[in-house]
Amino acid sequence: MSDTGTREHPHGEWSRILGYGVVGLLAFETLSGLAVLWLPFTVSTQITVLVHTIAGLLFLLPFVLYQVRHWRRYRAVPMSAMKITGYLALLSTAVASITGAVLTWQAWFATRIAYGVDLAHVVSTFALLASAAPHILTLVVRARRAKRTPAVEALIAAQRAFGLRTTFTLALLVMVVGALAVAYRPVDLEREFPEDYSYVYGKDRPFAPSLATTSTGGAFDPRVLGGSKSCGSAGCHSEIAAEWAVSAHRWSAMDAAFGRVQSVMAEQNGPESTRYCGGCHDPISLFSGAKTLFEEDLTNQVGHDEGVSCLACHSIAKTDVKGNANYVMTAPPRYIFELDDGPWAKRVSDFLIRAYPREHVSTLSHTMFKSPEFCAACHKQFIDEEINDVGWVQLQNQYDNWRKSRWNHPDHPEKTVECRECHMPLVDSTDPARGDEADYNRTKDDGKHRSHRFLAANQFMPVALGLDGAREQAGLVEKWLRGEIDVPEIADKWRSGPAVPIELVVPEEVAAGEQVDLQVAITNNKVGHDFPTGPLDIIQAWIELTVTDQDGRVIYETGATDDRHFVEPGSFMFKAEPVDQYGNLIDRHNLWEMVGVRYKRSLFPGFSDVAAFSFACPATLSTPGVPDAGGVHASIDGEPTRSDFGLEVPGKVTELRVSAKLMYRKADQFLIDFLFGENSGLTAPITVLSEDTATIAVRAGD
Numbered sequence: 001m002s003d004t005g006t007r008e009h010p011h012g013e014w015s016r017i018l019g020y021g022v023v024g025l026l027a028f029e030t031l032s033g034l035a036v037l038w039l040p041f042t043v044s045t046q047i048t049v050l051v052h053t054i055a056g057l058l059f060l061l062p063f064v065l066y067q068v069r070h071w072r073r074y075r076a077v078p079m080s081a082m083k084i085t086g087y088l089a090l091l092s093t094a095v096a097s098i099t100g101a102v103l104t105w106q107a108w109f110a111t112r113i114a115y116g117v118d119l120a121h122v123v124s125t126f127a128l129l130a131s132a133a134p135h136i137l138t139l140v141v142r143a144r145r146a147k148r149t150p151a152v153e154a155l156i157a158a159q160r161a162f163g164l165r166t167t168f169t170l171a172l173l174v175m176v177v178g179a180l181a182v183a184y185r186p187v188d189l190e191r192e193f194p195e196d197y198s199y200v201y202g203k204d205r206p207f208a209p210s211l212a213t214t215s216t217g218g219a220f221d222p223r224v225l226g227g228s229k230s231c232g233s234a235g236c237h238s239e240i241a242a243e244w245a246v247s248a249h250r251w252s253a254m255d256a257a258f259g260r261v262q263s264v265m266a267e268q269n270g271p272e273s274t275r276y277c278g279g280c281h282d283p284i285s286l287f288s289g290a291k292t293l294f295e296e297d298l299t300n301q302v303g304h305d306e307g308v309s310c311l312a313c314h315s316i317a318k319t320d321v322k323g324n325a326n327y328v329m330t331a332p333p334r335y336i337f338e339l340d341d342g343p344w345a346k347r348v349s350d351f352l353i354r355a356y357p358r359e360h361v362s363t364l365s366h367t368m369f370k371s372p373e374f375c376a377a378c379h380k381q382f383i384d385e386e387i388n389d390v391g392w393v394q395l396q397n398q399y400d401n402w403r404k405s406r407w408n409h410p411d412h413p414e415k416t417v418e419c420r421e422c423h424m425p426l427v428d429s430t431d432p433a434r435g436d437e438a439d440y441n442r443t444k445d446d447g448k449h450r451s452h453r454f455l456a457a458n459q460f461m462p463v464a465l466g467l468d469g470a471r472e473q474a475g476l477v478e479k480w481l482r483g484e485i486d487v488p489e490i491a492d493k494w495r496s497g498p499a500v501p502i503e504l505v506v507p508e509e510v511a512a513g514e515q516v517d518l519q520v521a522i523t524n525n526k527v528g529h530d531f532p533t534g535p536l537d538i539i540q541a542w543i544e545l546t547v548t549d550q551d552g553r554v555i556y557e558t559g560a561t562d563d564r565h566f567v568e569p570g571s572f573m574f575k576a577e578p579v580d581q582y583g584n585l586i587d588r589h590n591l592w593e594m595v596g597v598r599y600k601r602s603l604f605p606g607f608s609d610v611a612a613f614s615f616a617c618p619a620t621l622s623t624p625g626v627p628d629a630g631g632v633h634a635s636i637d638g639e640p641t642r643s644d645f646g647l648e649v650p651g652k653v654t655e656l657r658v659s660a661k662l663m664y665r666k667a668d669q670f671l672i673d674f675l676f677g678e679n680s681g682l683t684a685p686i687t688v689l690s691e692d693t694a695t696i697a698v699r700a701g702d
Contacts, residue, residue: 013070014158022066023162024169025059026093026132028052029100031170032177033125041359044181046336049356050348051177053107056100063097082138088131095124107355111236112432187339189221193289200272201386207286209386210279211326215317220287223339224331226302228310230338234350237310239431243452244310246462246473252307253282253299255461257667260675261589262298269592274298276387276592279325280378283312287329314364321373321399323380332363367438372402375419383594390581390595396536401529405605407493413440417493422528424450425487441489455480457534460666460684474685481664481687483526498690499526500603502543502662505610509697512619512653516556516696520545520572520611520660524603531603532664536576537586538671541664541689543572543611549618550655556615559661565669565683572611576600588674617698620652656696662689 013019032052039045067090077083099121106113140159146152193206201208206217214220228250232241244250252258258281262274271291278286284303285291291298306312311332320326335356338349353360368374376399384392402408402419409415426442429449437444459477462470479485483499505519520543524531532541544559559571567573577600578586580593603609665684672682 014155014162018062018066018069020162020165021169022059022062023136024166025055025062025173026128027166027170028173029056029059029096030125030128032173033122036356037122041333043184043186043336044177046352046356047177047181047184049352051173051180053100053104053355055173056097057104060097060101063093067093082135085131085135085138089128089135092124092128092131096121096128099124103355107351110354111430112354113357184336186334186336187223189224189339190288191216191219191221193219194292196292196294197289198270198272198293200270206289207275207279209273209276209324210286211320211322211324212279212283212286213328214287215328215330219289220329220331222284222288222290222300222302224334225284225287225309225312225315225329226306227339228306230346230350231310234346234353236350236354236432239429240433240449240452241310242469246467246469247452247454248456248458248461249308249313249452249454250306251461251465251467252280253285253303254305254307254465255281256464257461257589257671257675258282259299264588264590265592266298268590271295271298273387273592276324276383279327280308282307283325283329284309311364314369316368316374316377319368319374319377321376321380323376323378323382323397323399325378327377330363333359335360365433370418370420370438372399372408372419375399379419383591387592388581388595393594393596395591395594396534398529398533401533401605405528407528407605415493417490417528419528420450421490422487423454423456424452425455425485426489427451455485457481457532457539457664458666459687463685464682478687481689483690494526497525500531500662501525501690502660502692504658504660504692504694506658506694506696509699510617510656511699512617514617515614516547516617516656517612517614518658518694518696519613520692521608522603522611522662523608524605527603527605529605531605532574533602535589535591536574536600536602537578537591538589538667539575539665540567540668541574541662542567544661544663545611545613546659547615548657548659549653550657555618555653555656556613558613559663561686567668572613574601574603576602587670589671617656618653619700652700653698655698658694658696659691660693661691663687664689 029052032048032055035048036045036052039048071090074083074086099117102117103113103121106117143152143155143159197206199206204217206219207213228241228244232238232245258277262277262281265277266274271293275286275291278291282291282299282303284306285299286303288300288303290300290303312329315330315332316327317330318328335349335352337345337352340346340349379396379398380400381395381397382392383395398419407417426446426448427450429447431449434449435444435446436442442448453473453476455476457477457480459474459481462473467473476485481499483497501523503521503523505521507516507518510516522543527533532539542559545557546554546560547556548554558568560568562568576597578591578594578597580586580590581595583598585598586594601609663686665686667684669683672680672684676682
């Protein structure tokens with residue numbers, strides 16, 4: 001600006017449309033930028049972001065034209081404080097414009113804005129205020145202090161008109177923001193329970209017997225916690241979304257076994273009872289009020305497809321280690337157009353999330369998520385009198401197993417191994433969420449994120465459901481169960497090798513005809529909680545032992561499965577046998593009837609157990625139908641034989657070869673047959689977790 005007149009414009013830049021147009025746009029950009037920086041997250045603020053962006057792009061060309069002409073006209077003016085502030089204003093505006101253009105490109109085409117560019121954009125805004133304001137005010141004050149002549153009066157009038165026109169431009173843009181904010185109509189969400197919703201446990205506990213609740217105490221529209229696919233389709237969290245899409249968290253409600261058990265529970269105890277399961281397996285349906293009377297499908301479509309969705313996990317505000325889904329769920333704030341249909345609506349909402357990520361990050365990323373206590377809300381379970389009509393019974397409890405184990409060293413993270421370090425190992429990443437300086441051993445620029453595959457112990461259901469990537473997931477689960485996946489982050493904290501190794505303890509030599517005693521030692525080496533863990537009424541882990549002679553003929557075996565996929569009775573097995581109040585076995589996962597266990601066998605972290613086996617060592621080889629001379633029990637090709645008369649067969653047993661395997665499967669065949677029918681053809685895959693072999697020399701009997 002200058003008070004030097006021109007032939008076309010007696011009062012210089014004060015009278016030019018380009019001048020007050022550029023300054024008006026600049027004033028709006030400055031004030032709207034500060035509004036976005038300081039005002040709370042609202043529809044108006046988001047509209048401001050959009051108008052700020054559009055106005056900023058429209059500002060670029062006029063600004064360049066104005067500044068080029070302005071500089072050429074006044075470059076010869078002697079250097080002064082006013083000229084210095086003008087140059088600083090020019091530089092600040094240029095930096096703000098360039099960084100704004102870069103941020104716009106990143107928010108529209110990339111996966112996140114660069115926070116260094118964003119910082120430069122903000123700082124340049126304050127620099128602009130600090131330089132442009134003195135530059136303009138100096139000219140105004142100088143005119144007011146000058147001797148009043150017709151020329152000065154005309155200049156003051158021009159300045160006054162300039163101020164009014166600039167204010168009008170600013171006000172017009174502010175009105176555009178206000179009009180758009182008023183015109184915007186968000187998607188109408190249902191926040192009330194169905195009219196016939198059953199409050200069987202009282203109106204103050206609408207989600208009981210689950211301990212889960214919402215921050216409002218009321219219902220959530222299923223869309224509030226749904227829409228996980230958009231996290232990947234936006235291009236931002238595509239890596240994480242792909243991992244989650246085949247994880248147990250994703251199909252926790254889709255799980256066919258869960259659906260069948262839920263139906264049985266509803267038929268027996270009423271639909272409301274299934275809320276007990278919903279807090280962990282199906283939170284979207286639970287909070288939308290789907291688990292109630294007169295509902296044919298207790299899991300609504302959004303919940304069925306997403307299970308523990310991205311937002312269901314990331315919107316938990318508070319947890320308690322009591323378990324049974326004892327957490328408080330909040331309704332995450334949604335950006336405008338985020339729930340609207342149509343490609344442009346999604347494009348704009350994605351742009352807003354990236355251009356204005358403060359609310360997205362602050363509400364969906366918390367240090368709490370990193371703690372085992374967060375996991376404890378669901379990975380700890382009990383039933384009480386409200387459910388079984390008898391009293392309190394502890395069910396699976398991974399959290400307290402870990403808390404009391406050798407893996408937990410409070411206040412010493414360098415010694416501790418936590419849930420996420422095992423089940424969410426670090427992977428190389430281009431995700432915007434990569435890096436984390438909150439962990440003791442990480443930085444914000446480490447280029448990694450925590451895998452959302454949540455590898456654990458179910459390699460059956462993703463394949464049975466036919467999910468995309470199920471085979472890969474199942475293969476990784478197999479490797480995880482065997483302890484074959486390296487986790488460099490904690491490599492110095494645990495041993496290499498199988499997660500649960502076994503070791504054969506056998507005699508070096510036995511005499512033909514005598515009893516052979518051998519043992520299999522099983523050690524919970526790397527598991528952070530009991531092995532096995534989870535619902536031990538359906539999980540099976542057992543020892544398969546096979547003894548052959550030097551020619552491969554079976555002498556003794558146990559732990560084999562038959563052609564109907566049942567494990568041989570009497571096998572050494574880790575399991576639990578829960579019972580109801582009448583002493584009946586709980587074998588259909590009907591845990592709501594459980595009052596205790598009549599038998600349980602599992603391994604605490606770092607502990608070992610021993611399986612003992614005995615059999616008689618034969619003296620000679622036998623063939624089918626021809627008994628051996630020793631009259632001892634043996635087996636040939638898996639078929640037992642016995643001698644009742646002496647008939648020598650050429651050849652003697654000179655060596656016993658022992659093979660032991662620790663086997664695992666997620667669901668026993670009885671439950672699968674009950675849930676899906678004996679002719680379904682379904683069976684849970686069996687994983688060999690670890691194995692060992694040994695050789696025993698056989699000497700002639702005394």
